[in-house]
Each structure stands twice: as C-alpha cells, then as structure tokens.
Amino acid sequence: MIGEIVCSGFGGQGVLVAGMILAYAGMGQDKYVTWFPSYGAEMRGGTANCNVKISEDEIASPYVKEIDVLLAMNETSVDKFENQIKAGGVMVVNSSIVSPNRDFRSDIKVVKVPANEIARREANPKGLNIIMLGAMAGATEIFEPDYLKSAVDKYFADKGKVNPKNSLCFDAGINSCII
Amino acid sequence: MAKTLMKGNEALAESALRAGCRFFSGYPITPQTEILEYMSWRMREVGGEFVQTESEVAGINMLFGASAAGARALTSSSGPGFSLKQEGISYLCGTELPAVIVDVMRIGSALGNVFQGQGDYWQLTRGGGHGDYRTIVLAPASVQENADMAYEAFDLAEKYTHPVLIASDAAIGQMVEAVELKDFHDHDINKYDWVIKGRKEGEDKRIAENVYYAMGADEYKDFLLEKYKRIEDNEQKWESVNTEDAEVVLVSYGISSRVCKEAVKIARKKGIKLGLIRLKTLWPFPKKAFDALTSDIAGFLCVEMSILGQMVDDVKLATDNKFPVKCYSEFSNVPDPAIIIERAEKMLLENGGRK
Amino acid sequence: MKYSIPKTITNIESGWCPGCGHGIVTRLLAETTEELGISDKVIIVRDVACGSMQSGVVTYNNIGAAHGRTIAVAAGAKRIRKEDIVIANPGDGSAYSIGIESTMHAALRNENILALVVNNSVFGMTGGQMSPTTLPGQKTTSSPYGRDTSYNGNLLDIMKVLNTFDIAYLARGSVDSPSAVMKAKKYIKKALMMQQDNKGFCLVEILSPCPTNWGLSPEDSLKFIKEKQQEYFPLGEYVDKGGYDK
Numbered sequence A: 001m002i003g004e005i006v007c008s009g010f011g012g013q014g015v016l017v018a019g020m021i022l023a024y025a026g027m028g029q030d031k032y033v034t035w036f037p038s039y040g041a042e043m044r045g046g047t048a049n050c051n052v053k054i055s056e057d058e059i060a061s062p063y064v065k066e067i068d069v070l071l072a073m074n075e076t077s078v079d080k081f082e083n084q085i086k087a088g089g090v091m092v093v094n095s096s097i098v099s100p101n102r103d104f105r106s107d108i109k110v111v112k113v114p115a116n117e118i119a120r121r122e123a124n125p126k127g128l129n130i131i132m133l134g135a136m137a138g139a140t141e142i143f144e145p146d147y148l149k150s151a152v153d154k155y156f157a158d159k160g161k162v163n164p165k166n167s168l169c170f171d172a173g174i175n176s177c178i179i
Numbered sequence B: 001m002a003k004t005l006m007k008g009n010e011a012l013a014e015s016a017l018r019a020g021c022r023f024f025s026g027y028p029i030t031p032q033t034e035i036l037e038y039m040s041w042r043m044r045e046v047g048g049e050f051v052q053t054e055s056e057v058a059g060i061n062m063l064f065g066a067s068a069a070g071a072r073a074l075t076s077s078s079g080p081g082f083s084l085k086q087e088g089i090s091y092l093c094g095t096e097l098p099a100v101i102v103d104v105m106r107i108g109s110a111l112g113n114v115f116q117g118q119g120d121y122w123q124l125t126r127g128g129g130h131g132d133y134r135t136i137v138l139a140p141a142s143v144q145e146n147a148d149m150a151y152e153a154f155d156l157a158e159k160y161t162h163p164v165l166i167a168s169d170a171a172i173g174q175m176v177e178a179v180e181l182k183d184f185h186d187h188d189i190n191k192y193d194w195v196i197k198g199r200k201e202g203e204d205k206r207i208a209e210n211v212y213y214a215m216g217a218d219e220y221k222d223f224l225l226e227k228y229k230r231i232e233d234n235e236q237k238w239e240s241v242n243t244e245d246a247e248v249v250l251v252s253y254g255i256s257s258r259v260c261k262e263a264v265k266i267a268r269k270k271g272i273k274l275g276l277i278r279l280k281t282l283w284p285f286p287k288k289a290f291d292a293l294t295s296d297i298a299g300f301l302c303v304e305m306s307i308l309g310q311m312v313d314d315v316k317l318a319t320d321n322k323f324p325v326k327c328y329s330e331f332s333n334v335p336d337p338a339i340i341i342e343r344a345e346k347m348l349l350e351n352g353g354r355k
Numbered sequence C: 001m002k003y004s005i006p007k008t009i010t011n012i013e014s015g016w017c018p019g020c021g022h023g024i025v026t027r028l029l030a031e032t033t034e035e036l037g038i039s040d041k042v043i044i045v046r047d048v049a050c051g052s053m054q055s056g057v058v059t060y061n062n063i064g065a066a067h068g069r070t071i072a073v074a075a076g077a078k079r080i081r082k083e084d085i086v087i088a089n090p091g092d093g094s095a096y097s098i099g100i101e102s103t104m105h106a107a108l109r110n111e112n113i114l115a116l117v118v119n120n121s122v123f124g125m126t127g128g129q130m131s132p133t134t135l136p137g138q139k140t141t142s143s144p145y146g147r148d149t150s151y152n153g154n155l156l157d158i159m160k161v162l163n164t165f166d167i168a169y170l171a172r173g174s175v176d177s178p179s180a181v182m183k184a185k186k187y188i189k190k191a192l193m194m195q196q197d198n199k200g201f202c203l204v205e206i207l208s209p210c211p212t213n214w215g216l217s218p219e220d221s222l223k224f225i226k227e228k229q230q231e232y233f234p235l236g237e238y239v240d241k242g243g244y245d246k
Helices: A015-028 A075-084 A115-121 A125-139 A145-158 A165-178 B008-018 B033-045 B056-068 B079-084 B086-095 B121-125 B143-159 B170-174 B211-215 B217-234 B254-269 B287-291 B312-318 B337-351 C022-035 C049-057 C070-080 C092-098 C100-108 C158-162 C178-196 C218-232
Strands: A003-010 A032-037 A047-055 A067-072 A085-094 A109-113 B004-007 B021-026 B049-052 B072-077 B099-107 B113-116 B136-138 B163-169 B176-179 B238-241 B248-252 B274-279 B281-283 B299-304 B325-329 C042-046 C061-064 C085-089 C114-119 C169-174 C202-207 C236-240
Touching (some): A003 A015, A003 A125, A015 A032, A015 A047, A015 A125, A015 B176, A032 B170, A067 A075, A067 A125, A109 A125, A109 A165, A115 A125, A115 A165, A125 A145, A125 A165, A145 A165, B004 B008, B008 B033, B008 B099, B008 B143, B008 B170, B008 B176, B021 B033, B021 B056, B021 C070, B033 B049, B033 B072, B049 C070, B056 B072, B056 B079, B056 B086, B056 B099, B056 C070, B056 C100, B079 B086, B079 B099, B086 B211, B099 B143, B099 B170, B113 B170, B136 B143, B143 B170, B163 B170, B211 B217, B238 B287, B248 B254, B254 B274, B254 B337, B287 B312, B299 B312, B299 B337, B312 B325, C022 C049, C022 C114, C022 C178, C042 C049, C042 C070, C049 C061, C070 C092, C070 C100, C070 C114, C092 C100, C100 C158, C169 C178, C169 C218, C202 C218
Parallel strands (some): A085 A109, B099 B163, B136 B163, B248 B274, B248 B299, B299 B325, C042 C061, C085 C114, C114 C202, C169 C202
Antiparallel strands (some): A003 A047, A032 A047, A032 B176, B004 B176, B136 B281, C169 C236
C-alpha cells in the first residue's frame, strides 16, 4: 500500500475533488486506486469526506481504517479523524479555520496551512483543496510534488476547466509547509 | 481505450449504453441513484429513452414493454425498491423476455439503511417473485466488473431470452476505480423473431405472453427444465484463488470477496493454506468450482454481509454436504481480513488440515 | 348496405359471455384501424382477465401485461416503436384501481398511446367484485348489500380527474345502442388519428355491459348503462386537442 488518505471538510471546500485528484494521479502511474465518498444521510449537514487508497497491489476494501495522510479542512474533520491516523502519519490542517491553540497528537506530523488566507491572496477562492494538495505533496512522499502538480493541471484539463491560478495555489501550498 | 476514473454506478450505466441499451426506466433510491442520474442526461445524448417513473413497479413494467418491443432495456434499484421490481421480473421470466435489472444492495429488511450489504442473496437467487423461476445473477466485485458484467448481461439475457440481474452493492456502486470501457455496440431492435411490432399482412402473429399458454403444461415443464439445465451447464462463472492446496476454502462474492483475497495473501504469508472461490455468478451457482477440489479440505468458510448466512445452503449443496461449512457474516461492515483468518484457523483446529 | 368483416378479426371464438361489450369494442378497434390504414402498425397491450381474450379474435401482434400495467407497458413499447400504433386495453379495475398511478403519470408525461378502457363497473373475470366505478347501491360479490359510499368509498370518474391534464384526447362512449356505438367509434378513431400525429396521451372509456356479473339479461344490461351507469358517468368528449372536427 502506498497511501491511505482521508480528505475531509465542509461541502464546497472541494474535499471530494481533492481525493479524486489523488486517485487520478495514482492511476496516471498505473497504480491501483480506490476513492470512496461519504454518501446518503452522511452527506447532509454540510460535511463531506472521501477515502482514497493508492497501492501497488489490488485493493481489498475501499474503506480507510488507519490513515496515512489526513487532509483536514475544518475543525470537525480533526475531531472525527485525528485518532484514526497511524503513528508517524501526517495531518495537513487548514489552520485558517482550525483553532491554532488546540492540542494535536504528538506522534503524528501536523502541517498547518493557512489555506483560506492563501486562497484569498491568490484570488482563487476555489483553490483551497489545491493548496492542501500542495502542502501534502511537500510533507509526504506519496507523490513527487512536480508530478502531483502536473496531475492537478491534467485533471482539470481533461474536464476542460484549466485555471492557471491552480498551479500558483499548489506552489503556495508546498511553500507553506517548508517553513 | 485508456482507463478513466469512474464511480461503479456510473461505469455500469455507461457500459450498458455501450452495449446498445437504449431504454432506462427507474426511480430514485440510495445507493442506486447515480445510475438513474447518469442515464437522465447520457441516454439523451445517445438517442435513447429515459423515464423517471412514478414507481419501481411502473419502471419494471415500462421496461417489460420496451423489451417486448425489441430494445435492450435496463432498470435498477436497491432494497425496498428492488422488492417492488419482483412482479415484473416474474413476468419477464414467464414471458421469456430479456432485460437487465441491477440491484445495488443495501442493508436490512424493510427500510434498512443505505450502507452496503449482501442480504438480498436469497431474493436474487431463489426467484424473488411468485412462481417457478430463477434468474441469472452476476456478481461484480469491482468498478471494472460492474462495467464488464453490464456489457455482457445483455448478450446473456438475449441468449436465453431471460432477465439477468446484477448483484452490485453500495460499496461497488459508490466507489471510484480506474476502468476501461468497451466500444459502442449497435443493437438492432428487429434482430429477433419474437419482438413485438406492427404485424404486416402474411407475417406470423406474434404474442408476448406467458409461454406456457402456447406450449401446454407438459411441454412447458420439459422446456423449463431443459432451459434451466442449459444455463446451469454453461453459465457458471467464478474465480479460484489458491484452492489447489488449500486447507480451508473461503467462499465469497462482491465487496466481501475482495477482502477475502487479501486475507488469503496474508494467511499464506503466515503459512496458513487458505484458498478462495469467488462467485461471479450467484445463479447458476458455480458448483463446478467445488467439483474441481480434492477431498481433504478441512472446511469451507462463507464470508458474506448477511446476518443469517444466506450463501451457506448453496455451498452445502454444491459439496453434497460432505464438508463442514461455516459462515463469517457481517451486517453493514465490510468483512475484516484478520477475523477471516482467525475463523479459518479455528476451522483448521476443529476439523484438521490436510493429512 | 355493404357489410364486411375487418380483416384483422379472426374467426376464432372469443370466450366472452353472451351480451358482453368487449366484442363490440374490439370490432370498433378493428374497423377504425382498417379505415385509417394502420392495421399493420397496431400493437395491442392487453390486461389479464376478460380483456385478454381479445388476443385470439384479432390478428394484431400483442403483449400480455400484468394486471394493471397495460398503460405502463404500452408506454414502454411505444417509446421503442414510435412508428407503430400502441393501444393499451385495460378494464376499469386495471386502469382506475391497481393501475391508477400509471394512468395518471402516463397522462402527465403525455405518453403517445391510446388507453382504451372498457368500463363495466365490476371486476369481471374474478366473479364481479366491486371496482372503483361500481355505482352507489350496486350489488357486487364484495359489496353484497350494495355499494355504500360511506363504507366502501366513493367512485372514480376519470373524466373529472384527467380533464385538467395537458393530454391530447379524453372521451367517454358507450355501446348501449347503435347510435352510441357509432359515436364511440368516432372517439376511438379520433384518438388513433391523434397518435398518428404524435399529439400525445389519449384515453377513451367505453361503458360496456356485463350481464353475467350484473345478474341482468343482455337487454336489461343495456338499459342499466343508459339509465344508471350514465347518470354517474356522462358520455362525451372532455379533452380534444385534435382539431379534426373542423
């Protein structure tokens, strides 16, 4: 298994798309991938999440039990998933809206990214998820940053929705976690 | 064609269209709804007929009319909605009409809930509606198989002029995986001599009704026995994983069987000789997979998401009751490989492995 | 007067009871399709029970639908065979009781079919039970003291329901007299013309005698239609978008 990832946040923050881009990037490297959304009644109430698995081998269950990487775009996501992260795993936190004073687990790597501020600065309000992906690329070894960045562009190009601001957001995400 | 990422439900819908399906009638219910939604725009693009019907009963009956008229027709549902389809499925069988019906299984009787389950096994394999019939039931275990089986299902349905059911589930339907889709295939609605259309003078009259009326009781009995035997002889599909030297053989299908495959791998690394028979058809039940096994097996372990262990009887029948058959059943959770291995080890301890 | 039998009528005995109206309705269908030159396009979707016996007496290709589903099945078939003329043949129990959902929604979708409903105010084949069109006070095997609307519920006049719908044609005819039969024929013919012109959903109801289950002679049955049935179910055209009268 290369990585078991959960992307979680408010509806509208692009968490499902962030997960799809990761699966898309995995598929581009001929890896096995699964993406699984919260659905049905789970979707009501404004929170959304998806489970992504990327693997060299066939994947059994699409459900992530122990998380390698959590993209937590709001406070609820941290509440809900922090305990499922493997020791030594990574949590990328949207520090714009997740309380900076909160205590995080000490046995995981926490990367704080002021995603909302960056999105505002880059004038790309829909780029939150791309910033988080950039930060993830900088903080983990699941994908080479350059490859994931190209996968983001290709993902949107396939849909005919190219936005040059995405790559700026992605870079800003990487830079935010190098500090 | 290159691989694309698709949701199981959508891959199934797209693949059905590529197989020449040009009629869909259905009703919303989670976790099947993406099939309906996908068809609502895509069917129009390919020039077919999409109807969101007043009920599942209307959906299956509109499909009955479209099928009798010669179209490749699809409907889909889940849980309580699938129960409402049973009237039409019985009529399709009695009338000898082909059609494809998808059950994206959810848990529980009554309303149950929207999570993945495999509790429709009896309903799917024993008929489900009234009268003496069975349907061909395909069991996909991945998004790719959702696409492939939907594509093949129409050929199979026409080969036997019989409904084919696809036993998908919420996990397979909701998950996204990479999938390679087959090319578009044109279906000619006048291809078969049984299709109902306006009768030109001099042509034989065609009637789509219970075939027993024209045959009479005795001939119908022989016809039906022969037909079901032919399907049983020719259409059993399965995948065997490490069964050659297995001491305990898992039996599973759909989402559960993926976990079983993983359990086999883990067990083998531990030196436990675990094997797997993954059912790709639930009916006809792949008895041939069991016939091929040697006799010194400690037992079979059914792994399924149905509390009552609905598959157990079929495994006992397929093995002439000669082996212990146990069941590890889950309700809404996908089975756990660690528990599978623990149960298998227990069976080995109780019944002994290969001598 | 020149008298001939439509080519689409076979010489097979029907099985309908003496004095039954099904035969007349079938004959009207055969005559009108022949006159319009569309006999070779007709697909009949018939219900179970008495209406199903139509299959033998006509040469049309046809589909036997489940009880109450003729309209849904016909709509499905028509969407695949747009060049053909598809006619659903339910009874009152089928179209207004078990199948009312599909009757309403086929009308809402303006499905381009004809629902030709034979209304005899009872479930005939099962022995004359109460149907949605059984009259107040009418004795049936499931309303043995006569239909009491406070106990058995009210009856359904489909004309009052569907006349507000955006459909092509809605009419009620009867076969209680030669002049009524000729009028009923006109209604059926109009509806078929509308389908040819893709105008949408047509429902023609025909009040039809069931001497066996009404416990009346054939003659008294016709009188019953005229004097009793028509009191609750008035004849006439209720929706007509065809403009064929001009």
